[in-house]
Amino acid sequence: MTGLLNDIYRLLKEKKFFEVKNIVKTENPADLAVLFEELFDNNFDGQKEFMMLFRLLPKDSAAETFAYMNTDMRRHLIEMFTDKELREILDELYIDDTVDMIEELPANVVARILKNSTTGERKAINEILHYPKDSAGSIMTIEYVSLHKDMTVAEAFDKIRKVGVNKETIYTCYVTENRRLIGVVTVKDLFMAEDDSKISDIMETNLISVDTHVDKEIVANMFAKYDFLALPVVDKDMRLVGIVTFDDAMEVIEEENTEDVTKMAAISPNEESYFRTGIFKHARSRVMWLLIFMFSAFITQKLMTHYEDILVIIPTLVVLMPMITDTGGNCGSQSSTMIIRGLALDEIRFSDFFRLVFKEFRIAIMVSAVLAVVAGIVTYFFLTEYDILVSVVIVIAIICTVIMAKLIGSALPMLAKRIGLDPALMASSLITTIVDCCAIFLYFNIARFVFKI
Amino acid sequence: MTGLLNDIYRLLKEKKFFEVKNIVKTENPADLAVLFEELFDNNFDGQKEFMMLFRLLPKDSAAETFAYMNTDMRRHLIEMFTDKELREILDELYIDDTVDMIEELPANVVARILKNSTTGERKAINEILHYPKDSAGSIMTIEYVSLHKDMTVAEAFDKIRKVGVNKETIYTCYVTENRRLIGVVTVKDLFMAEDDSKISDIMETNLISVDTHVDKEIVANMFAKYDFLALPVVDKDMRLVGIVTFDDAMEVIEEENTEDVTKMAAISPNEESYFRTGIFKHARSRVMWLLIFMFSAFITQKLMTHYEDILVIIPTLVVLMPMITDTGGNCGSQSSTMIIRGLALDEIRFSDFFRLVFKEFRIAIMVSAVLAVVAGIVTYFFLTEYDILVSVVIVIAIICTVIMAKLIGSALPMLAKRIGLDPALMASSLITTIVDCCAIFLYFNIARFVFKI
Numbered sequence: 001m002t003g004l005l006n007d008i009y010r011l012l013k014e015k016k017f018f019e020v021k022n023i024v025k026t027e028n029p030a031d032l033a034v035l036f037e038e039l040f041d042n043n044f045d046g047q048k049e050f051m052m053l054f055r056l057l058p059k060d061s062a063a064e065t066f067a068y069m070n071t072d073m074r075r076h077l078i079e080m081f082t083d084k085e086l087r088e089i090l091d092e093l094y095i096d097d098t099v100d101m102i103e104e105l106p107a108n109v110v111a112r113i114l115k116n117s118t119t120g121e122r123k124a125i126n127e128i129l130h131y132p133k134d135s136a137g138s139i140m141t142i143e144y145v146s147l148h149k150d151m152t153v154a155e156a157f158d159k160i161r162k163v164g165v166n167k168e169t170i171y172t173c174y175v176t177e178n179r180r181l182i183g184v185v186t187v188k189d190l191f192m193a194e195d196d197s198k199i200s201d202i203m204e205t206n207l208i209s210v211d212t213h214v215d216k217e218i219v220a221n222m223f224a225k226y227d228f229l230a231l232p233v234v235d236k237d238m239r240l241v242g243i244v245t246f247d248d249a250m251e252v253i254e255e256e257n258t259e260d261v262t263k264m265a266a267i268s269p270n271e272e273s274y275f276r277t278g279i280f281k282h283a284r285s286r287v288m289w290l291l292i293f294m295f296s297a298f299i300t301q302k303l304m305t306h307y308e309d310i311l312v313i314i315p316t317l318v319v320l321m322p323m324i325t326d327t328g329g330n331c332g333s334q335s336s337t338m339i340i341r342g343l344a345l346d347e348i349r350f351s352d353f354f355r356l357v358f359k360e361f362r363i364a365i366m367v368s369a370v371l372a373v374v375a376g377i378v379t380y381f382f383l384t385e386y387d388i389l390v391s392v393v394i395v396i397a398i399i400c401t402v403i404m405a406k407l408i409g410s411a412l413p414m415l416a417k418r419i420g421l422d423p424a425l426m427a428s429s430l431i432t433t434i435v436d437c438c439a440i441f442l443y444f445n446i447a448r449f450v451f452k453i
Numbered sequence: 454m455t456g457l458l459n460d461i462y463r464l465l466k467e468k469k470f471f472e473v474k475n476i477v478k479t480e481n482p483a484d485l486a487v488l489f490e491e492l493f494d495n496n497f498d499g500q501k502e503f504m505m506l507f508r509l510l511p512k513d514s515a516a517e518t519f520a521y522m523n524t525d526m527r528r529h530l531i532e533m534f535t536d537k538e539l540r541e542i543l544d545e546l547y548i549d550d551t552v553d554m555i556e557e558l559p560a561n562v563v564a565r566i567l568k569n570s571t572t573g574e575r576k577a578i579n580e581i582l583h584y585p586k587d588s589a590g591s592i593m594t595i596e597y598v599s600l601h602k603d604m605t606v607a608e609a610f611d612k613i614r615k616v617g618v619n620k621e622t623i624y625t626c627y628v629t630e631n632r633r634l635i636g637v638v639t640v641k642d643l644f645m646a647e648d649d650s651k652i653s654d655i656m657e658t659n660l661i662s663v664d665t666h667v668d669k670e671i672v673a674n675m676f677a678k679y680d681f682l683a684l685p686v687v688d689k690d691m692r693l694v695g696i697v698t699f700d701d702a703m704e705v706i707e708e709e710n711t712e713d714v715t716k717m718a719a720i721s722p723n724e725e726s727y728f729r730t731g732i733f734k735h736a737r738s739r740v741m742w743l744l745i746f747m748f749s750a751f752i753t754q755k756l757m758t759h760y761e762d763i764l765v766i767i768p769t770l771v772v773l774m775p776m777i778t779d780t781g782g783n784c785g786s787q788s789s790t791m792i793i794r795g796l797a798l799d800e801i802r803f804s805d806f807f808r809l810v811f812k813e814f815r816i817a818i819m820v821s822a823v824l825a826v827v828a829g830i831v832t833y834f835f836l837t838e839y840d841i842l843v844s845v846v847i848v849i850a851i852i853c854t855v856i857m858a859k860l861i862g863s864a865l866p867m868l869a870k871r872i873g874l875d876p877a878l879m880a881s882s883l884i885t886t887i888v889d890c891c892a893i894f895l896y897f898n899i900a901r902f903v904f905k906i
Contacts (some may be wrong), residue, residue: 026659030679136540144600161644171624187640188623188818191614206479226483226709229682248705253678258794264714265790266783275805276797279812283819286787290824293783297776298831306774317774319757323750325775330746331720334739337718341711341726346700352728359732366736371743378751382646 012049019297029061033068040073045326051080054178063092070276071104078109088118094119094168096141096248099128128242136219137212139252140233141241146171149182149200153193160187169245170232176202176317181240183207203250209234212241223249223347246418260344263424264337266293281308296433300325300440307444310453314388317447320379321440324397325370329438330406332431335360335409340423343413350418360410361403397443405435406440459489465502474509482514486521493526495613502531524557525730531562538734539569547621548574549594552581558644578883589672590665592705593686593695599627602653604637606646610721613640622698625683628656634693636660645787662687665694669705676702677889713797716877719746743860753778753893760897769843772898773836774893778851780824781858781892785884788813788862793876796866803871806864813863814856821855846903850896857895860887 004023011020017409024032025162039050054077054129055196057065064091066074070076090098090113098117102110103274114122123143131137148158164170175183183203185422193202209232222231223246231249233242253440259269266289270277304311304318311318339356341346348356372395380391447453457476464473477485483573492503507530510518519527531539542553543566551570555563566577572821575597584590591639598620600609607628617623628636637655646655662685663672665808670676675684676699684702712722719742723730723879757764764771792809795801798843818893825848865884900906 004646004753028659028661028679091824100743129574157644164641164644166499170573170644185556188617191610191617191623206481208481226481227703229699246682246703246753250677250680250699250703253703253706253710254798256715259797261710261794263715265717265787267787267791273800274791274797275800275808275812276658279815281818282816284810287786287820287823288817290780290783290787290820291827294776294780294824294828294831297779298836301772301776301836315768319754322775322778323747323754326750327747328741329741334720334743337714338720338727341714345707345726347710347726355728362732363735363739366732367740367743370736370740371747374744375747383751383754435831 003203006037007033007051007056008051012052015051015199016028017056020053024053024056025058025061025256026224027061029064030068032057032061032065036065036069040076045444046403050076059088060092063089067093067097069100070272072276074101075105075109078105078112086112090117090121093126094141094143095128095148096168099138101126102129131212134216135212136210136214136216136233136244137217137241139219139248140244141168141211141248142242143168144230144232144240144243145170145329146176147173147178147199149175149183149203150197152195153197153199154200154204155189156185156190156226169243172228174232174240175199176240181207181209181234184232186229195241197355207232209238210244211236214318215364217256217344218346219244220249220256224253241439248323256344260340261420261422266290266335269382297435297438300436303437304438304444307440307447310444310447310451313453314390314447314451316384316387317393320394321443322385322392323375324394324401324443325436325439327398328401328435329376329432331364331367331402332405332435334410335406336413336423339413343417343423348414351395353414356414357407357410360406364403364406367406368377368399369371371402372396372398389450393443396446396450397439400442400446401435401439404438408435461488461506462502465505469508470505473506477506477509478511478514480514482523484515485510485514486520488520489518489526493529504530507547512541513545516542520550521545522784523725525552525729527554527611528558528562531558531565533670534898538570539565543570543574547594547596548581549578549592549621551653552578552591553580572753572770575891581860584665588665588667588691589667589669589686589697590694591668592672592701593665593697594621594701595695596621596697597683597685597693598623599693600626600638600652601628602628602651605648605651606643606650606652606655607648609638609643609652621768622683622696625681625696627685627693627696628652629693632692634660634687634691638730639682659734660685662691663697664689670709670797671799672697673702673705673709677706678799685782690731709797713877716875717786717793719743729906746885746887752886753889756890756893757897760901762894762902763897763900766906767843767900767904769840769845770897773832773843774896776828777847777854777896778892780828780851781854782889784817784820784855784861785858785888788859789866789876789884792863792866795870796870796876809867810860810863813859817856817859821852824855825849827852842903846896846900849899850892853895853899854888857891859889861888 004338008023038051054062066077069415081089102113117125127142128138143166144162145160147159151159160170161174171187173185174181174184183200184207185199185203185207189202199216208226209449210222212235219231220229225366228246230243232240233244235241262269268285268288270281304452305393339348376391376395378392380386380388384390409431416423456837461473461476473526480488489503492506507515519530529686534542551649555566570578580589581593596619598613599613604612624640628633628638636653636658638652638656642655652653661679663675665686665688672684675681681699683696683698685693686697688694715722721738721741723734723738789896792801828851829844829848831846833839833841837843860886869876
């Protein structure tokens with residue numbers, strides 16, 4: 001791509017606009033957006049070329065490329081647009097993309113966008129902005145094809161031809177009556193029917209739809225389950241207010257996955273990509289969790305002072321302690337990760353609580369048996385020079401710690417979900433701290449018992 | 454759902470088949486598959502009802518429901534099918550679903566499937582099975598609509614009407630010449646064109662396609678980037694051999710995400726869902742990594758014996774050590790998670806190596822400064838009772854460890870990717886061990902230096 005960028009840059013400098021036009025008109029808008037990003041990041045002298053290149057794009061491709069760009073670039077472009085250019089772009093953009101943009105831009109830029117929108121667009125934008133963040137309503141678009149139940153297939157085709165060009169999808173059409181959703185018909189259904197068939201005879205009436213306030217993650221999961229191209233969004237009276245298309249669902253899935261992964265790695269989530277985020281923001285989103293972990297380490301260190309009596313008698317126990325706490329931490333995060341992922345994919349529900357905890361318990365027994373045997377042997381022969389009592393402490397402590405860690409690691413995310421907290425956050429902070437403290441408590445009390453102190 | 458299941462079960466027992474038929478015919482196949490799963494899992498006496506219910510489904514819905522079921526249930530059904538029933542289902546299934554199924558079933562069941570397929574189907578199945586696991590070829594389907602460049606739009610519509618019913622998607626059609634892919638045209642393009650327009654005039658000739666051997670993860674990322682409904686798969690001579698549809702891409706994205714998440718949590722990945730996997734298999738996929746971690750703990754313990762001289766003089770250092778190693782481990786896994794996710798989403802490439810490591814270095818300096826100040830203060834006032842030298846050791850050790858951990862955590866996944874290893878595996882095992890060893894080495898050498906031992 002960078003080779004192409006250099007070619008274009010050179011041609012722009014030499015004012016060979018016709019050749020540039022010929023190159024860019026064959027490129028896919030998603031690739032063009034990447035090209036602009038490189039141009040933007042590389043900070044070629046002045047932003048003149050950036051604007052020049054954008055103006056050389058074919059009109060339809062320009063709007064689509066704009067939709068693929070990141071916030072910084074869009075903002076930059078809007079600031080340089082004439083009012084006429086801005087109106088043209090807004091006209092081509094789907095309403096959901098305009099809303100996405102508005103949510104991220106500063107107030108003065110938003111004002112310019114609203115000033116250059118038609119009354120109808122402004123109304124639609126305001127309606128979508130009105131829905132809670134992360135709801136189905138906030139990611140839907142209002143550009144769908146609606147049909148009437150008394151139309152024939154031929155009439156439906158005519159309508160699609162007439163209104164289709166501005167719709168985000170034409171392949172699923174919605175049959176409404178007094179704005180209520182009463183049926184869905186796909187273009188494939190229309191193709192397979194006779195031209196004079198009535199829509200009411202071929203439409204699907206077992207509707208799967210979502211309420212405007214449903215969380216967008218649930219919407220995305222429905223796409224994964226049903227393989228839909230689009231999903232209708234209805235209000236509480238079953239009135240059709242918009243549709244969500246599969247590309248938005250795919251974006252939600254990627255976003256949620258990134259969010260879960262970063263949360264599990266103890267990083268506050270961030271919507272921008274890695275390189276687009278400044279180092280200060282990166283540092284801030286990481287340091288908070290590291291401090292929490294550090295305080296958790298302080299707590300466990302303080303906890304150990306309660307066991308000074310035994311540490312003085314058997315100092316080896318301190319050296320062996322990290323093995324116990326680390327194993328506990330790893331076991332706990334294994335369980336919590338499995339559960340969090342299962343909850344996200346809707347494979348695990350709260351009603352499975354006891355079944356799940358019991359399953360983890362049985363897994364823990366098997367895992368702990370293997371670990372305890374290995375740890376006991378290694379401790380006896382290699383780490384303590386044949387100290388049977390310390391080895392016994394290690395064996396019992398490993399078994400108890402593994403079982404405890406797996407139970408906590410499986411129960412806490414379920415309970416978090418139940419009371420409306422984010423299970424992924426549990427994995428990183430609370431579980432580690434609790435498991436560590438419990439592990440130390442178990443370890444030293446087992447030692448006291450074995451050594452009869 | 455369970456209420457519905459009970460109703461159906463009761464009606465089946467009372468032999469009210471007509472009523473059952475009426476209930477199930479309105480259900481979505483994806484929901485029906487869930488219903489069968491519950492029936493299957495709940496082990497109602499005998500599997501008679503299971504088969505009975507399946508035979509009450511409308512024919513088209515039966516095949517689709519079958520496609521949504523898991524391997525166990527499919528196998529169970531196939532074993533009870535008559536040859537005629539099996540042929541009917543195979544006839545309705547898309548080839549890619551049949552191949553998926555064949556890859557998971559035991560040989561005797563596969564033999565029955567192949568026996569009941571037509572020669573054409575068998576040939577197609579064998580061809581797809583021939584592609585490497587996880588390649589574009591292995592997830593593609595051969596059921597697409599192909600058009601000729603000299604057709605008119607009206608002729609294209611006729612062809613779609615005629616062949617469309619058995620195609621996985623009709624919305625993107627492929628224009629071929631001597632089996633070579635020369636253009637793509639969407640049904641939307643056809644709708645927007647005049648009936649007598651030539652396909653060659655309206656088709657898109659800037660083709661985005663994938664080679665049969667491209668990794669399916671890359672294919673899925675292309676869907677996320679370009680918002681395609683389907684992507685053509687070509688051989689090295691640009692001959693069209695199949696298409697991948699968006700629903701398969703979505704499945705790949707979910708699978709890869711689950712795989713990455715489990716690998717990062719040190720669990721060997723497993724394709725079945727949580728409850729469908731037996732406890733023995735769960736235990737096995739976890740215990741291996743726990744053993745590796747444990748050995749890593751043994752190594753660090755052995756490493757500590759090298760520093761017995763200093764431990765005897767300042768025993769507090771042992772107690773404070775977990776804070777250093779834990780912080781190092783957490784910092785390393787934060788960096789590696791960010792990088793692994795970026796690599797998976799194709800936001801980060803190997804060519805960014807130095808830019809990225811330098812960025813992590815600057816982040817590490819900020820993060821370590823904050824952590825060092827906090828750790829120093831807490832150590833001085835609360836953990837050591839005003840021991841300034843130990844506090845100095847902690848401050849320097851934290852700074853060095855955080856920087857070291859972030860550099861290793863960012864560099865290793867990139868290098869792993871470069872030499873063809875899985876970056877997600879690095880995160881869990883190698884990085885922790887290396888970071889731990891380095892942290893201990895740094896910590897005690899800093900202590901030796903500060904205490905002038």
